[in-house]
Amino acid sequence: MSQPVIKGLHHITLCASGAQDDLDFLTQVLGLRLIKQTVLFDGRYAHYHLYYANANADIGSVLTTFPYRRIAGRPGAGQISSTAFAVPKGSLSFWSDHLSRHAVEHSEPQERFGQSFIRLRHPSGLLMEVIEDADDARAGWTTGEIGADVAARGFHGPVLSVRETAEQERFFVEALGFRKTGTDGAYHRFEVGTGGAAKTLVLHHEPDRATGSWGFGAGTGHHLALDIGTDEALAEQKNLYEELGYTDCSEIKDRNYFHSIYVRSPGGILTECAASVPEGFARDEPIDQLGMQLLLPPWFEHRREEIVAMLEPIVVPEHNRPATMAAAAGPGGAAQARKETEASAASGVTPSRRTSATFIGGDVPPQT
Numbered sequence: 001m002s003q004p005v006i007k008g009l010h011h012i013t014l015c016a017s018g019a020q021d022d023l024d025f026l027t028q029v030l031g032l033r034l035i036k037q038t039v040l041f042d043g044r045y046a047h048y049h050l051y052y053a054n055a056n057a058d059i060g061s062v063l064t065t066f067p068y069r070r071i072a073g074r075p076g077a078g079q080i081s082s083t084a085f086a087v088p089k090g091s092l093s094f095w096s097d098h099l100s101r102h103a104v105e106h107s108e109p110q111e112r113f114g115q116s117f118i119r120l121r122h123p124s125g126l127l128m129e130v131i132e133d134a135d136d137a138r139a140g141w142t143t144g145e146i147g148a149d150v151a152a153r154g155f156h157g158p159v160l161s162v163r164e165t166a167e168q169e170r171f172f173v174e175a176l177g178f179r180k181t182g183t184d185g186a187y188h189r190f191e192v193g194t195g196g197a198a199k200t201l202v203l204h205h206e207p208d209r210a211t212g213s214w215g216f217g218a219g220t221g222h223h224l225a226l227d228i229g230t231d232e233a234l235a236e237q238k239n240l241y242e243e244l245g246y247t248d249c250s251e252i253k254d255r256n257y258f259h260s261i262y263v264r265s266p267g268g269i270l271t272e273c274a275a276s277v278p279e280g281f282a283r284d285e286p287i288d289q290l291g292m293q294l295l296l297p298p299w300f301e302h303r304r305e306e307i308v309a310m311l312e313p314i315v316v317p318e319h320n321r322p323a324t325m326a327a328a329a330g331p332g333g334a335a336q337a338r339k340e341t342e343a344s345a346a347s348g349v350t351p352s353r354r355t356s357a358t359f360i361g362g363d364v365p366p367q368t
């Protein structure tokens, strides 16, 4: 039996509340790039699946959300309790001012494993962090308010709340190939490969915290996904899980932009392993127009009208549009932006502005 070949984080998936609130917060406050609008592939009712990332849509920077107003989640142990984004060293004073300007609830700077971070609250109640990391060279997405010198680079990693640590540690080490690299009070750090940003998981030992909900529900983390590279490695990981006795591993699922298996880890956190597919997020739209319009996998396309009717209309923020990038480039940019908008309209690609869609009530299921 081969050893696990996890490379680091692939994506993290959280349940938000309102779709537009989520979109506005993650793109305008955190400054992430919307890279995909699609839907949750499971269940009877349509829910958005929105993907956000850094400038290059790097694996390990991809935050995905299910805006899930229909059901409220219960935060607690056995869940992702916070999601940390790496930001440049010395940028926390910017972030503190920026969050205050947007009236976002946030903490004072604090430290974990010698790194300074600020914890902040997403509109749905989800906790997130910006944590300084001097070694992260990935390219952050920029906005009118967030420059390249302070932009989030992608994940540092999730903080995972568990009532007990022993079996969760064993799972990380034996089944996934992580190594324990430190403890800091109630926090236990695990790293893979070179460690650091996007290769770190932090367990928060909270023995007295009530267990949180496991299903989809607004305001709770849903799962973390680890990058395993290839389909061959994914199949081998499924064999490894079964050999070790983690026999509740799912079948291999086609997630359109990657292939996945899921297993419920001993501490309660749903853990996915994901293998890349050719072209990845650019397989169904140009790389410079990622996230502009709602895309469905081929097997849902014939139900598009019914699906759209169940989704909250959303407007893609200006700075996520290619034309706006031109406008931000300086004098003459606005005219260039208009030209590009016209060009993209002519090519059939127009950003979502579905304010007048048939609207049944957000993600409230239709009455039958």
Ligand SMILES: [Fe+2]
Pocket (backbone or CB within 6 Å): 011, 013, 223, 224, 225, 272
């Ligand atoms: Fe996932």
